[in-house]
Structure formats: structure tokens, C-alpha cells
Amino acid sequence: MAKKRVTAIVKIQIPAGKATPAPPVGTALGPHGIGIMDFVKQYNAATESQVGTIIPVEITIFEDRTFTFILKTPPTPVLLRQKAGLPKGSATPGKTVVGSVTESDIEEVAKIKMPDLNAYDLEAAKQQVRGTARSMGLKVG
DSSP states (O other): OOOOOEEEEEEEEEETTOOOSSTTHHHHHGGGTOOHHHHHHHHHHHHGGGTTSEEEEEEEEETTSOEEEEEOOOOHHHHHHHHHTOSSOOSSTTTOOOEEEOHHHHHHHHHHHGGGSOOSSHHHHHHHHHHHHHHTTEEEO
């Protein structure tokens, strides 16, 4: 069987279980001519267990207007905000501390993010998560 040719790869971040054909989904997928409602139904079914979390998705669109998609792990800032119980990070990171996360919180987030990070081991992943926490105005420790 011949391989299908890829025409585009689209990356978008959508709330889990709450995708609609409205922007950003419609505007990202419309120009490629794929069935937007087909994607919305499949995405919502795949993410219904994680409702409320932002889930990035990478959609591969083929020449014959079919598609596949891969769900990624939630963005690190989203996970850190949940751990710290904050609605958003600091407006002036480095000057204003808006909350704190424990070392165990950092480790949990690093374990969740490990498949999507370019880190060789858990220690390197924890360093990346610590850096994100600091840039959000969170105190680590």
C-alpha cells in the first residue's frame, strides 16, 4: 500500500472535551478542507476524561483530506498554576512572587511532561519545570 502524502501539520491548544467548530479550530483547519465536525467529535471523545484542562493537539492532514491527530501533555504553566491554585502567573516575574510550589509538585509536573520534553532524565525535566515556575513568578521550595 502506498503511503499517504502529508500536506500540513497543524498544532493548536484546545480545552479538553470542549472543542467547537468556532475559532481556533475552524480557522486552523478550514483552509485545509478537512471535516471540522469530524475532528471536533473525535477530539472531544478522546479528551472527555480531562475536561477543563488545555490539551495541545498536533493534527496531520493528508493529501486526500483525511487526518490523524496526536494529543500532547498539558502546557507546563497550566499544570503549575493548578498545583499552586492560581488563576494566572505574575505580571512582573522576578520582582513579584504570586505563589509557591513544593519540590514534590515540581516532580509530579516533570513526570507528567516527560514524554514531551527534550530531557534525558527526570532531573533534567525537573530543572526545566523549575525554570518555568520561576518565569511565572512562583517560588520553588
